[in-house]
Amino acid sequence: MSLDGTYDAGNIFAKILRGEAPSVRVFEDEHVFAFMDVFPQSKGHTLVIPKHSTARNLLEEAPETLGPLMAGVQRVAKAVRAALNPDGIMISQFNGAPAGQTVYHLHFHIIPRWEGTPLGRHAEGMADVEELKALAAQISAKIS
Structure with missing residues (x-):
């Protein structure tokens, strides 16, 4: 898919937000939802998505949504660091x-x-769901 197109309300993240698809929740507030990636690239790979958005990508997102979204990304990244003590975070x-x-x-x-x-x-x-749940609990416990 290109940079242009129409938002598909049937995408997996939209389904997760509506409770129609399972996820291993790490954190949620009024702006963001964070959950474990079921196809992780490393231990603790976490995804953060906006809760109230139909933006397909960063270029489509409203500036007023980006501030709280980025604050959520930073908050979760700090918790990943505190929980897992990695040498770096991408x-x-x-x-x-x-x-x-x-x-x-x-x-x-x-x-x-x-x-x-x-x-x-x-x-x-695909990661083991029980392993993801344990990681999510570790990360969630460090969110301040």
């Missing part, structure tokens, strides 16, 4: 298929990184 966001976007609901990836541990390929393998 925060990424893709716009359009050529850039790597596969779900067309604005979202941010928070991916902990450790020295000497290679980054996994996204969608290479």
Whole structure:
């Protein structure tokens, strides 16, 4: 899909927000919903999405939504750091298929990184749900 198009209310993140698809919740407030990526690139890979948006990508999002969204991304990233003690944290966001976007609901990836541990390929393998729940509990406990 290109950078232009129509929002599909049937995308997996929209379904998660409506409670029609399962997720492993990490954090939620009035602006954002954070949950574990079921196809993680590293231990603790977390996604943060806006709750009240039909933006497919960053270029479509209203500026008034971006402030609270980015505050949520930072809040979750700090909790990932506190819970998992990674050597670094990669925060990424893709716009359009050529850039790597596969779900067309604005979202941010928070991916902990450790020295000497290679980054996994996204969608290479589905994570164990019980493992994700344990990680989500660790991260959630560190959200301030």
